[in-house]
Amino acid sequence: MWRLSLSLLSLVNQISAVTIPPSIFIQAPFDVYYKAGETVKIECVADGIPHPVYTWKRNGIDFNPQGYDDRVVQLPDVGTIVFIRPEDRDEGIFQCFATNNYGVSASIKVNLREAKLKNFQIGSDTTLTPRLGQPLTLNCVPPESIPPSQVFWVIKKTGGGFEAVNLDARVTMDHEYRLRITNVKASDSMDGRAYACMAMNEIMRQSTQGPQKCYFFFFFAATEELSPVSYMWASPEDHFGLRGNQFKVKCIFSGNPTPNVHWERTDGAPLPDRAKILAFGMEMVIDDLQFEDAGTYACWASNSNTQTRVRRTVSVRVESVPYWLLEPQDVEIVVGGTAQFDCLAKAVPEPDYWWFINGVPLENVNDSRITPDRVKRPRPDRIVFENVSREDAMVIQCNATNKHGYIWGDVYLNVLSEAPTILTPPDPEKLVAEGTSVNLTCRVAGKPDPIITWYKDNQQISSGRYKIMPSGELYITQVVLSDAGLYTCEAKNIFNVTSSSGKLLVRRKTLIEQKPLDLEVNAGTDATFTCSATTDPEEVDKLQIKWLKDNKEISADADRMTTNKQNNSLTISGTIVRDSGSYTCVATNGLDQEEASAMLTVRDRPDSPTDVKVEKCATQNATVSWIPGSYNNAPVQYYYYVIQYNTSFSPDTWNFGVRVDSDYNVSNVSLTSWANFTFRVIAYNQIGESEPSFPTLITCKTRPDRPRMHPQNLQTIGDRPGYLHIKWTPMPEIQQNGPGFMYILQYEREGYPTGVQQIPIDDWRIQIWQRGYKNDTMREWNISPQDALASRNGIQFRTTVHDLLPMTTVEAQVSVMNNYYVSRPTDVVTFQTKAGL
Numbered sequence: 001m002w003r004l005s006l007s008l009l010s011l012v013n014q015i016s017a018v019t020i021p022p023s024i025f026i027q028a029p030f031d032v033y034y035k036a037g038e039t040v041k042i043e044c045v046a047d048g049i050p051h052p053v054y055t056w057k058r059n060g061i062d063f064n065p066q067g068y069d070d071r072v073v074q075l076p077d078v079g080t081i082v083f084i085r086p087e088d089r090d091e092g093i094f095q096c097f098a099t100n101n102y103g104v105s106a107s108i109k110v111n112l113r114e115a116k117l118k119n120f121q122i123g124s125d126t127t128l129t130p131r132l133g134q135p136l137t138l139n140c141v142p143p144e145s146i147p148p149s150q151v152f153w154v155i156k157k158t159g160g161g162f163e164a165v166n167l168d169a170r171v172t173m174d175h176e177y178r179l180r181i182t183n184v185k186a187s188d189s190m191d192g193r194a195y196a197c198m199a200m201n202e203i204m205r206q207s208t209q210g211p212q213k214c215y216f217f218f219f220f221a222a223t224e225e226l227s228p229v230s231y232m233w234a235s236p237e238d239h240f241g242l243r244g245n246q247f248k249v250k251c252i253f254s255g256n257p258t259p260n261v262h263w264e265r266t267d268g269a270p271l272p273d274r275a276k277i278l279a280f281g282m283e284m285v286i287d288d289l290q291f292e293d294a295g296t297y298a299c300w301a302s303n304s305n306t307q308t309r310v311r312r313t314v315s316v317r318v319e320s321v322p323y324w325l326l327e328p329q330d331v332e333i334v335v336g337g338t339a340q341f342d343c344l345a346k347a348v349p350e351p352d353y354w355w356f357i358n359g360v361p362l363e364n365v366n367d368s369r370i371t372p373d374r375v376k377r378p379r380p381d382r383i384v385f386e387n388v389s390r391e392d393a394m395v396i397q398c399n400a401t402n403k404h405g406y407i408w409g410d411v412y413l414n415v416l417s418e419a420p421t422i423l424t425p426p427d428p429e430k431l432v433a434e435g436t437s438v439n440l441t442c443r444v445a446g447k448p449d450p451i452i453t454w455y456k457d458n459q460q461i462s463s464g465r466y467k468i469m470p471s472g473e474l475y476i477t478q479v480v481l482s483d484a485g486l487y488t489c490e491a492k493n494i495f496n497v498t499s500s501s502g503k504l505l506v507r508r509k510t511l512i513e514q515k516p517l518d519l520e521v522n523a524g525t526d527a528t529f530t531c532s533a534t535t536d537p538e539e540v541d542k543l544q545i546k547w548l549k550d551n552k553e554i555s556a557d558a559d560r561m562t563t564n565k566q567n568n569s570l571t572i573s574g575t576i577v578r579d580s581g582s583y584t585c586v587a588t589n590g591l592d593q594e595e596a597s598a599m600l601t602v603r604d605r606p607d608s609p610t611d612v613k614v615e616k617c618a619t620q621n622a623t624v625s626w627i628p629g630s631y632n633n634a635p636v637q638y639y640y641y642v643i644q645y646n647t648s649f650s651p652d653t654w655n656f657g658v659r660v661d662s663d664y665n666v667s668n669v670s671l672t673s674w675a676n677f678t679f680r681v682i683a684y685n686q687i688g689e690s691e692p693s694f695p696t697l698i699t700c701k702t703r704p705d706r707p708r709m710h711p712q713n714l715q716t717i718g719d720r721p722g723y724l725h726i727k728w729t730p731m732p733e734i735q736q737n738g739p740g741f742m743y744i745l746q747y748e749r750e751g752y753p754t755g756v757q758q759i760p761i762d763d764w765r766i767q768i769w770q771r772g773y774k775n776d777t778m779r780e781w782n783i784s785p786q787d788a789l790a791s792r793n794g795i796q797f798r799t800t801v802h803d804l805l806p807m808t809t810v811e812a813q814v815s816v817m818n819n820y821y822v823s824r825p826t827d828v829v830t831f832q833t834k835a836g837l
Contacts, residue, residue, distance in 0.1 A: 017154070021103035021395050021412035022048035024079075027096065030108060030405075032116045033203045042112065046098035047107050051346055053099055054079030058092045062781045088114050097359055103395035104358035108408045115203035118143040120210040125194075130184045133225035137233055138179040140197035140711050143208060148200040151177045153413040156194040157542070160586035162209070165195070169280035170258045174233045175250060181273035183256035184233065185224070190237040200366035229255040229306040234299065235314055241289045242404060243348075250283040251299035251312050259301035259310075265298040266313060291348075294318045318820030321405040322347035326381075328409040334448040335417050338633065339385040342397035343409055351406075353380040369394075372688045394407030410604065416447030419498075420491035424504030432479050435509045435594030440474040440502065442489035450491035457485045468578075481506050505535035508595070510543070510587050514599035521575055522687060523604035523632075530569045530598065545721035548584040575602045577632045604632040606690045607684035609641065614679065615666065617700035626681045626693060634685035636662060641683050643669050644692070648676040654692070673737040704738030707731070711743065771809045808833050 026045035034040035046052050051260045054074065056063040059268050065072045065081050072090075074081050077689040091114055097109040130136045142151045151189050153173065154162035165171065170182050177197065181188060181307050200207035234251040243248035265271060274287045286293055290486045293316065300311040302582040321452050327342035345351050347358070355362040355377070357370060362383075367376075369392055381400075385392060398409040424443035432438045444450050452472045454461045461468075467475045484506040490499040516529035535543045545568040547554045547561075558575045571718060572579050584597040595645040609630030616623040624643055631639060639662035643652040671677055677700040683690040711728040731741075731788070769778040809832055 018049055019102050019393065019414070020047075020049040021393050021414055022046045022052035022098040022100050022105040022130070023395070023412055024098050024105045024107050024410055027107040028162075029145070030111045032111065033113055034083065034090075035115050035204055036087060037085055038083050039082060040086055040112070041080055042094055042096070042110055044081075044096035044098070044107055046079065048098065048100050048102070048105070049830040050100050051077075052105070052537055055097045055099065057095045057097070060093075063094070084160045086114070090114075100528060102393035103412055104399050105395045105410050105412070105733055106356065107410075108358035112386055113146055115121055115201060115206060116144070116146045117201040117204050117206050119146070119208050120197070120199075123210075128681040131225060132186060132223065133183050133227060133256040134182050135230070136181040136188075137232075138181075138195055138197075140177040140179070140210065142177055142197065142199045145199060145201050147201070147203060149201045151197065151199050153179045154196050154198050155190050155327060156196055156209075158193060159830050160464065162196070163199070167279070169260075169413070171283075172252060172279055172282055174252060175248065178233070180252050182252065182254045182258055183224070183227070192718065224256060225258045226305050227254070229253050229259045229303050229310040230300045231310060231312060234312045237313065238315050240317035240319050241286075243289055243291060243318055243323070245289055246287045246291040246822045247293070247316070248283060249297065249299075249314050250279065251301070251314075252303035255301070255303045255305065257303045257305070259303045259306075260299045261299055263297060263299050266298050267293075271697070278657040281718055289318055291318045291320075294300060308695075319404060321348070322351040322400040322402055322407045322411075324407060327397070328411045330411045330414070330661055332389060332414045332416055332447070333414055335390055337388055337415075339388055341383050341396055341398070341411065341413075342381060343383075343400060343405060345400035345401045347400070347404070349402050351400040351402045354399040354401070355383055356399070358395050359397065385413060388413070388415050390417055400683060407762055412820065417495065418445065418447040418493075419496035420446035420493050421451035422489065422491055422498055422500045425500035426487060429503045429505060431500065431505045431507065431591060432478055433507045433589075434481055435508050436479055437475065437477045437591050439481055440476070440504065442472040442474065442487070442500065443490070444472050444489075446491065446493050446495070448493045450493045453490045453492070454489040455490065458488070480505055481508070496604070507539055507589075507591055509593050510535040510539075510589055512585060512594045513588050513595045515596035516570075516583060516585050518601075520601045520633075521602065523576055523602055524574055526573050527575050527579070527600055527602070528569055528599075529583055529585070529598060530583035531587070532568060533585075533594065535587070535589045539591065543588040544588060546586040546588070548586060549583070551591050572600070575600075577604045577630070580633060580646075581643045601633050603634045603687055605688040606630065606632055606634065606639065606685050608691045609665075609681040609683055609693045612679060612681050612693045612696050614696050614700050617698075617702075619671075619673065619703055621668045621670050622677060622679070622700045623666060623668055623677050624681070624696070628662075628665055629683055629690060631685065632687075634687050636694070637687035639684065641665075641667075641681055641723045643679055643681055644668060645669065645677050645679050646695075647734055651678075656744050669713075671700065671702050672708075672734055673702050673740070675734055676701050707737050707741075709735065725735045762826065770805070806833050 024044060025045040026043050028042045028044070032040065032042055044054060046054075056065070056079070064073045071085050072081060072083050079098060081094075083090055087518065094110045094112055098105040111390065121141065128136065138153070140153070142149060144350055150245060153165040153167060156162050165179065166328065167173065170185070171188075172180050172182075179195065181195075197210045198207055200691055231251065232254045233254040235249040239249060251261060252295040253261060263271065263281075263284045271284070271291075272286055272293050274293075275417075276281070276285045276287070282299075284297065284299075296315050298311055298313045298314055300309040302309050322345040324344070325346050328341050328343045331339045331341065340665040343353060345353075357365045357367065362370075362377075374386050378384060381398075383396065390612055393413060395410065395412045397717055398406050417761050421771075422442060422444050424441045426440045426442055430438065430440065435662050440454075440760045442452065442454075444452065452464070452468055454468060459715045461474070465477045467476055467477075472489065474487065474489070484504055486501055486503055488499055488501040490497065492498075510533060512531060512533045513692070514530060514532040516531050519529070521527045529547075531545055533543065533545065545563075547570045554563075554570070556563075560571070560579075562571050563569065564571070570585075580600055580602045582597050583600055584595050586593055586595050607630050609626040613623055614625065615625050626641075635681050639664070641660040642658040645657045646652070658667055669679065678694045679691045679700075709731075713729040715727050728743075740758060809830065810815060
């Protein structure tokens with residue numbers, strides 16, 4: 001019995017061992033170039049269990065990096081080989097193989113080539129004398145280069161060096177490296193400097209010029225010749241490109257003036273979305289060429305000397321390197337199963353398929369496992385393995401190839417036989433709240449995939465609220481109190497059965513009994529929300545209330561927001577408008593939670609209007625506009641605006657202009673003549689008024705006009721016999737409407753034939769005396785109308801009196817006078833004269 005148990009345990013361990021054939025997941029591209037003497041590497045990294053070992057072949061022959069001294073090394077734990085000082089003899093076709101006990105993974109074949117750039121062929125210098133306005137071609141045969149070089153044209157400088165030829169609608173290059181000048185200009189002579197063709201190899205970081213192929217220009221014609229459009233060069237009429245590559249076609253036409261070139265499809269369809277017109281219209285470039293881009297394209301050109309278009313057509317064919325329609329995939333399968341590998345590719349021309357087992361062509365495989373009755377190829381792109389055994393682990397390669405290239409698939413067949421193992425058993429005890437959902441874990445491994453069965457209190461679980469997930473977990477929705485119990489997960493396959501159990505405890509759900517209510521408050525006052533909740537008796541000590549504002553938790557040290565631990569209320573002190581929002585009470589015990597929300601609306605004075613502008617300034621009115629500020633949650637029916645103005649007469653005083661309903665943000669304001677007006681706007685709501693807006697930047701200036709009203713409160717006072725004492729309310733400057741303002745008193749003596757008499761009120765008398773000595777020291781100055789007007793500033797009149805005693809307390813008063821009358825004097829003013837007067 002002891003021997004049988006030991007043998008069974010050994011079998012289970014053997015069955016449970018994890019093995020994976022190798023698989024290369026990092027490899028070099030098809031072509032790798034190097035510069036002699038500079039380090040280059042060919043990458044190869046694979047995974048697999050056990051870890052694979054690496055071997056290489058060069059030109060089909062085993063290649064051992066250790067046989068090259070220290071010049072070639074293989075990096076540790078990977079297959080990557082590094083050529084530290086590569087030489088020309090290192091060139092070749094390299095392939096990497098990663099091997100373990102369960103197969104051989106093979107990389108693509110990598111062509112390692114030394115980069116080279118030879119010199120141009122020797123030739124004699126050429127001097128050309130083209131006619132102005134005629135076309136010209138400069139030939140270039142680039143030197144041999146690996147990889148192909150970039151070719152361009154340069155102008156040689158007199159003292160050495162060069163500068164690139166500027167390509168434009170008149171000067172361009174064809175796809176065979178010739179420089180094409182569609183019409184020669186005198187400036188093309190470049191002051192006798194030479195044109196040269198240059199080739200540059202990016203890997204070599206080296207360029208070479210055609211030193212013997214230099215062209216000098218001397219022009220003898222005095223004027224340019226005008227010529228019609230003529231064909232000069234174009235891409236082949238039958239031209240193909242490879243799918244996914246960038247495709248270029250070009251048409252060059254000569255003529256003077258320089259022709260304009262256009263492209264179109266001959267079937268009337270639009271150009272592809274991926275097509276770009278470059279080289280000043282002469283070249284069409286299609287990025288990511290696709291089969292639907294095939295067809296006939298036409299280029300045509302014209303100039304002012306050509307009556308009809310000159311046209312060329314190019315038939316575009318699209319071919320392709322093979323690409324995957326159904327890429328082969330790794331297959332893991334149980335003993336006795338059937339494994340199918342597909343390698344379906346598309347290409348133009350159609351691809352041929354080649355299959356390999358562990359890197360060996362299928363037709364050359366000498367392996368007892370590969371027999372016609374078990375390994376079948378029902379069609380070129382498919383291979384099938386039937387009735388597989390554990391010994392059938394291997395790596396399969398597929399090659400789909402045509403004349404343009406190939407694609408390579410490297411996948412493995414892994415035959416597994418693994419007893420079930422519970423990797424993540426159910427928790428010994430899991431606590432949940434009713435009404436929530438719960439996952440009981442049971443992640444398993446095994447091949448064939450184990451069948452998972454769940455039991456509750458030894459009774460198999462059916463469907464309904466219970467769902468066994470693909471991962472093996474048991475998902476229970478809307479848990480109820482009766483779901484509490486002992487749950488058992490059982491995993492079973494043909495090799496064994498295993499199980500694991502855990503308890504589920506269910507608590508009563510948390511409930512909010514008193515929910516917060518919506519609040520509306522005025523700014524500056526406090527707002528308080530209340531909330532209370534209950535939970536399962538076993539979880540009461542864990543119950544807590546949290547508050548959120550707009551779904552973000554309110555921290556304990558939040559400004560002006562405090563919570564009362566006794567009743568779980570939230571108070572916002574000194575509310576402001578930005579405190580408005582949604583406040584949520586969250587009651588939780590750590591198992592579940594319930595939420596209830598309420599809205600806080602804080603009403604405040606409106607924000608100031610902005611961007612106040614004078615839209616129009618006229619003689620009698622101005623049009624003012626503004627951008628409204630925020631209403632700040634106050635009822636809109638109480639909202640309105642007031643436009644205020646000030647003038648240059650009293651810039652510190654703002655006057656009411658007009659009230660405007662909230663539906664409008666533009667209004668007219670009545671103005672008076674001969675004043676400079678500035679405007680601002682104030683908004684009002686039920687709470688109060690906003691701060692004033694910034695004043696308008698533009699001042700509205702009105703023209704002078706006659707006064708629109710006469711002085712008010714005209715009265716006569718009989719306080720002196722033989723005199724008529726008349727007084728009135730002076731008119732402020734804003735009502736004077738122009739310069740040279742004065743009062744004219746009109747009177748008529750009853751019973752006298754002289755009719756209406758006029759008295760202008762336009763001169764002044766100043767009286768000054770030393771305080772306490774009025775009778776002895778009084779002096780008088782009469783101010784003429786001309787002097788008064790000359791010293792006037794707005795409604796203020798100024799004058800200067802002389803010959804006052806220094807260091808003396810002086811009193812003064814002013815009267816208005818004319819030829820008939822001197823008014824009552826003003827109130828007496830007192831001042832102290834200074835020393836030195």
